[in-house]
Amino acid sequence: MGYQKKSYIEHTAFCVKDIHWHIRFFREALGMEVVNMEGSETNPNQVWLQGGLQIISNPRYEKSEGQLLHIAITTENLETALQEVYSWCVTELPKGRNWVQLPEGLVLELIQAKNNSVTKLLDIDVSYM
Numbered sequence: 143m144g145y146q147k148k149s150y151i152e153h154t155a156f157c158v159k160d161i162h163w164h165i166r167f168f169r170e171a172l173g174m175e176v177v178n179m180e181g182s183e184t185n186p187n188q189v190w191l192q193g194g195l196q197i198i199s200n201p202r203y204e205k206s207e208g209q210l211l212h213i214a215i216t217t218e219n220l221e222t223a224l225q226e227v228y229s230w231c232v233t234e235l236p237k238g239r240n241w242v243q244l245p246e247g248l249v250l251e252l253i254q255a256k257n258n259s260v261t262k263l264l265d266i267d268v269s270y271m
C-alpha cells in the first residue's frame with residue numbers, strides 16, 4: 143500500500159524574549175503544560191508545551207521576515223479561555239474577539255473545539271520525542 147498522504151503539524155517553534163511570561167501565559171490561561179524542558183526551571187533555554195508549541199528563549203530576539211503570522215489554538219471552552227486570555231496583557235485584534243496579540247507580538251486565534259476533539263488530540267503518543 144502506498145503513502146496515504148495524511149499528515150499534521152507535530153509542533154511549532156517560536157522565539158521569545160521573556161520565556162517565563164510565555165510559560166505562565168500558556169499554562170495559566172490555556173492549560174498548556176510544559177512537557178519537556180532544556181535548561182533549568184530558573185533559566186530554560188527552550189520548552190515544549192502540551193499541544194505542540196516549542197518556545198525558545200532569546201532575550202535579544204528581533205522579529206524577522208518569514209515570521210509566523212498566527213497560531214490557531216482549539217480549546218474545549220472558548221468563552222472561558224477568552225476570559226482567561228484577556229486577564230493577561232493581550233490586545234484584541236480587528237478580526238474578532240477570538241484573535242489576540244501577545245505583548246511580544248505573537249498572534250493567537252482561539253477556536254471552539256467540536257465534541258471532545260481536544261482530549262482526543264492530546265491522547266496522541268508523542269513519546270518518541
